[in-house]
Amino acid sequence: MNSSESAAPRPQHVGVIGLGAMGGGMARSLRRAGHTVHVVDVRADVARAFAAEGGFACESPAALAQQCDVIVSVVINAAQTETVLFGENGCAAAMRPGSVFVMCSTVDPRWSAAMEARLAELGILYLDAPISGGAAKAQAGQITMMTAGRPEAYQTCGPLLDAMAAKVYRLGERAGAGSKVKVINQLLAGVHIAAAAEAMALGLREGVDPDALYEVITHSAGNSWMFENRMSHVLAGDYTPLSAVDIFVKDLGLVLDLARSSKFPLPLSSTAHQMFMQASSAGFAKEDDSAVIKIFPGIALPAAKPHADDQQTDPQGKAK
Amino acid sequence: MNSSESAAPRPQHVGVIGLGAMGGGMARSLRRAGHTVHVVDVRADVARAFAAEGGFACESPAALAQQCDVIVSVVINAAQTETVLFGENGCAAAMRPGSVFVMCSTVDPRWSAAMEARLAELGILYLDAPISGGAAKAQAGQITMMTAGRPEAYQTCGPLLDAMAAKVYRLGERAGAGSKVKVINQLLAGVHIAAAAEAMALGLREGVDPDALYEVITHSAGNSWMFENRMSHVLAGDYTPLSAVDIFVKDLGLVLDLARSSKFPLPLSSTAHQMFMQASSAGFAKEDDSAVIKIFPGIALPAAKPHADDQQTDPQGKAK
Numbered sequence: 159m160n161s162s163e164s165a166a167p168r169p170q171h172v173g174v175i176g177l178g179a180m181g182g183g184m185a186r187s188l189r190r191a192g193h194t195v196h197v198v199d200v201r202a203d204v205a206r207a208f209a210a211e212g213g214f215a216c217e218s219p220a221a222l223a224q225q226c227d228v229i230v231s232v233v234i235n236a237a238q239t240e241t242v243l244f245g246e247n248g249c250a251a252a253m254r255p256g257s258v259f260v261m262c263s264t265v266d267p268r269w270s271a272a273m274e275a276r277l278a279e280l281g282i283l284y285l286d287a288p289i290s291g292g293a294a295k296a297q298a299g300q301i302t303m304m305t306a307g308r309p310e311a312y313q314t315c316g317p318l319l320d321a322m323a324a325k326v327y328r329l330g331e332r333a334g335a336g337s338k339v340k341v342i343n344q345l346l347a348g349v350h351i352a353a354a355a356e357a358m359a360l361g362l363r364e365g366v367d368p369d370a371l372y373e374v375i376t377h378s379a380g381n382s383w384m385f386e387n388r389m390s391h392v393l394a395g396d397y398t399p400l401s402a403v404d405i406f407v408k409d410l411g412l413v414l415d416l417a418r419s420s421k422f423p424l425p426l427s428s429t430a431h432q433m434f435m436q437a438s439s440a441g442f443a444k445e446d447d448s449a450v451i452k453i454f455p456g457i458a459l460p461a462a463k464p465h466a467d468d469q470q471t472d473p474q475g476k477a478k
Numbered sequence: 479m480n481s482s483e484s485a486a487p488r489p490q491h492v493g494v495i496g497l498g499a500m501g502g503g504m505a506r507s508l509r510r511a512g513h514t515v516h517v518v519d520v521r522a523d524v525a526r527a528f529a530a531e532g533g534f535a536c537e538s539p540a541a542l543a544q545q546c547d548v549i550v551s552v553v554i555n556a557a558q559t560e561t562v563l564f565g566e567n568g569c570a571a572a573m574r575p576g577s578v579f580v581m582c583s584t585v586d587p588r589w590s591a592a593m594e595a596r597l598a599e600l601g602i603l604y605l606d607a608p609i610s611g612g613a614a615k616a617q618a619g620q621i622t623m624m625t626a627g628r629p630e631a632y633q634t635c636g637p638l639l640d641a642m643a644a645k646v647y648r649l650g651e652r653a654g655a656g657s658k659v660k661v662i663n664q665l666l667a668g669v670h671i672a673a674a675a676e677a678m679a680l681g682l683r684e685g686v687d688p689d690a691l692y693e694v695i696t697h698s699a700g701n702s703w704m705f706e707n708r709m710s711h712v713l714a715g716d717y718t719p720l721s722a723v724d725i726f727v728k729d730l731g732l733v734l735d736l737a738r739s740s741k742f743p744l745p746l747s748s749t750a751h752q753m754f755m756q757a758s759s760a761g762f763a764k765e766d767d768s769a770v771i772k773i774f775p776g777i778a779l780p781a782a783k784p785h786a787d788d789q790q791t792d793p794q795g796k797a798k
Contacts, residue, residue, distance in 0.1 A: 357665050
């Protein structure tokens, strides 16, 4: 899906709002592709660090909007996106007609469709563009984008999408179609993390060696992307949050809200949602989402392995 | 895990009981590796067809036991395995001391441990050896085996396992350890099939193009081995059973029995089990397990695509 119209796309001024694990990598991928990148983050030091690499830090979304024709929003949810657009010093009022707002958060598809309509009244184009792939792929410009929007929006921001993503899925001309697919991806991701935890917990209960179980499952038909990825955290006893338990309380909540709007039953999603809420209430809200395994009683989880930094095995310090 | 002791293992007389999708392929892989293969199947014509290829059809498990030092049992469950061993003309009474019974069914691990003890009283060695991989891998000698048993058992049947499997996991010296891992694999497989159905059903309810959804999910973090494999059946509208709904009624039942024996909670497995039982009671028991999607109301599933054989697009018949 790379733009085939020009071998070297024209450098653009692009804004990125939210320099978290995903947004930071996406901003760097845009800069590496030759674009001029303006950024805003609530943590001023993070924005300044990006400026020191050759980007430009802005005071507010409004200030950023005066520099750019495309703004990529990579904040945590719909509420933060509304603040970015319409809060104090929000960007909506400052964006030029014909410029594009690229919405990368995981949100209710109906909210995304409404936002497209609201911005259209201001002459601003909108791209429904949730993302997937994790921090490493964001850094490498290799994320997946699940997008929907009007052809004019793609025309302006297409080369920028290609700079950030390995795959840009175009799922329709109306906002919401991308968010629907993203919400369904989160349904599977959330159920698979909870199922991986349930399977590993049963193995521990039954005295199965967890490393052997991991080795067999990752080579068998019971494997999932999430089992392979998240159970390595459990084996290492490392619950440092790459994505936190509360993210799936939110995302499976979005899944269930969407289905409830048409009275559609989702037995597994609702069960998995209860498991993540149980983990959250039990005190693991901010831990890695694999900590959902801590809701299972009567098992001993693998202990944290000592970090290399904690060891003194190499007096010359080469081990680092 | 291939035997490194001899470049060309000594040809053996081996018996295979049960020439279904898995057993048939495994028997052929053994013959291809140079072994003399004796078979029994309740369908006499299937056994005769194998004999016509160069194997030997036997009248009963007892008759087969007189020809072989190793018997590989690939029947559907524990009850059939007991019949093969101890039923009318069963093999147990006819097996020579020191010969090995390789148990490849998916069973309760406690039953498998008890069977090892029962056969030991007769001087017969036992290998707990559930399998994974599907018919194509069975034909190619590329299945996965999750095994446990005494070293003497491996010594006799090791080269035969290598002829059937790409991976032979050795999970302990006591029968039951292989079956535990297999049961946990089935926990994940069953939950993943039901979750895949739930996700695809929500997509259809929301008007998402199912082919586009499949394309995105199989390239995203929501993917699982089962989503990729089984949802292709749903997209094709083809519920010809490769593995039937009732297999997961049985296998998730084994999962729940195992956990119940130590009062261990499995929220997702029990929910998925209910979904497969709902599908079974609704009349889809013998359809492909992906037919669990038919329990979701208010959606239109993709219609069956016409088979190539039904089409008359190529008058010269080359399309076949």
